[in-house]
Amino acid sequence: MPIRSEWTLAREGWTLDTTTRLLKATAFNPLFTVPLILAAKYTSRGSQLAFQNETLFRALRSLAALSVLGSISGWLDDKVVNNWKSDEWDWKKEVVVVTGGADGIGKSIVLLLAEKGIKVAVLDVQKLTYEAPPSVHYFQCDLASKDAITSAASSIRTTLGDPTVLINNAGCARGKTVLDASEQDIRLTFNVNTLAHYFLAQQFLPSMIAQNHGMLVTVASLAAYLPVPKMVDYAASKAASLAFHEGISAELATHYKADKVRTIVMCQGYTRTPLFEGFKGSALYPETVAEEIVKAVLKGRSAHLMLPENHWGVVPKIRSWPLWMQYGLRKGLKNLMEGWHGRQVAQPSEAQGEKGVEESGVLVEEH
Structure with missing residues (x-):
């Protein structure tokens, strides 16, 4: 592909x-x-x-x-956004971590990188849905658990060395209203969509900062800009992941003096993955989203990506609209999640009672 x-x-x-x-x-x-x-x-x-x-x-x-x-x-x-600095990338030596790489957008990202012989570590709670190419290594990991992330990160370093690219792609959606969502639902959504980004960065960024070479990729969502009914927790977690990208980009350059560590964010609309089956709206193919992410990664430059691209002219500017327009738009999107039946994948932390969900768990890919 x-x-x-x-x-x-x-x-x-x-x-x-x-x-x-x-x-x-x-x-x-x-x-x-x-x-x-x-x-x-x-x-x-x-x-x-x-x-x-x-x-x-x-x-x-x-x-x-x-x-x-x-x-x-x-x-x-x-x-x-690149701090007026250039850097050299040797893709024969780089190590890329992709969360949620078993299926969906993550799967396409992994396969595109593997085609170029790049070493990839897949972090996912479910098994790969494809035969792993020679350069791809799978590490089972419950991304809702900090302990599981720490253990998987140690295994990656032992097996492949220090990663130079981290792609936070895994995501979770429950599709419930605020009052219908349990504490476990809400914690799970934020654990996977937001907190995992922090814990993975704490594992892999120190070596990137020490070398002043590396890349942190955040797969967010257009929902970060536009929350709609029955996905408030999802939108809030994606808004938090977008803020994480924006904040860590500034910290790397100013606090850690790592001005060559790149940061990329992707804010994409509804994509045809099992997570959002039944969502009403025009859809992107996961391969389309994955290609834009991989092209940006291979350029070795920081970037703020959005799909569809024409949404740049509208969605980020919604908060500057008059309130009657903003509120009217959000209420007008009330039916988008009515037929949603996105796939859920159980997390090991559920059985252990570690901030899991009481019914079925999370997913592995997104948007």
Whole structure:
């Protein structure tokens, strides 16, 4: 399953993202618009056409200005989030940890990395749903348990050495209202979706900081920006994981002076994994999400990713809307979870009474 070309039609078909990418490659691409402006100003034929089509030329100048400003903004984004520093990555030597890598988005991430011969450690409570490639090593781990995380991390270091990339992908959803959710439901959701990120970072970040080389990837969700009925705990845990990403990015550069340790966050919409079966809404394929994550990882650069990409223009800005619009939107999404019947996977910590759930447990992949 090689990474698809940027010019290949998305698995989801022709979407708004397809149109947006096409416009970025043409009308809002300074390598396309600026030469046209220069030709219109400095060639006789171009000047003649510009004079004959004044309105069109003014529109072209506006597009050129917007495309240049957009490119400068994108350049600044990349430089600032990477602390104006470059780093070298040798993917024959790097070790990647992927939580929730037995199935769903995590499975696709693991297989894409394995295709390049990269050593991968999968942390998951369920067994792999595929035959592990030679470079993939499975470590069973209940991510709702700090003790289990500590034990699995020790096994990884003994087997593969210190990981240089940590991809926090595993997630949990219970699909209940606030009053229907038990204490165990709520604790389990936050244990897997949020607290596991902290405990795994405490295990693997020290060696990355010591080398000033490494990467921390947080798979959050669009729900981090937009909570809806019957997934309040899930949305709150994802908002917390987004804040974790934003905060640890600043700490690494300022407190630990590890300005080459990269941080990536992915905020994706509803994805066709067993966790969110029955969710009403347009869906991404897990392979689509995994590809964007892996492409960012292989670049070795910090990034803030969002799928669908066009949601950048809307979802993060919702909190700046008038309150009547915000509240109206959230209440209007009340039916999204009505048919939800996402798969649950029991956790060992349940049987041990360690902050588990009383019925069926968590899942292994997400969104």
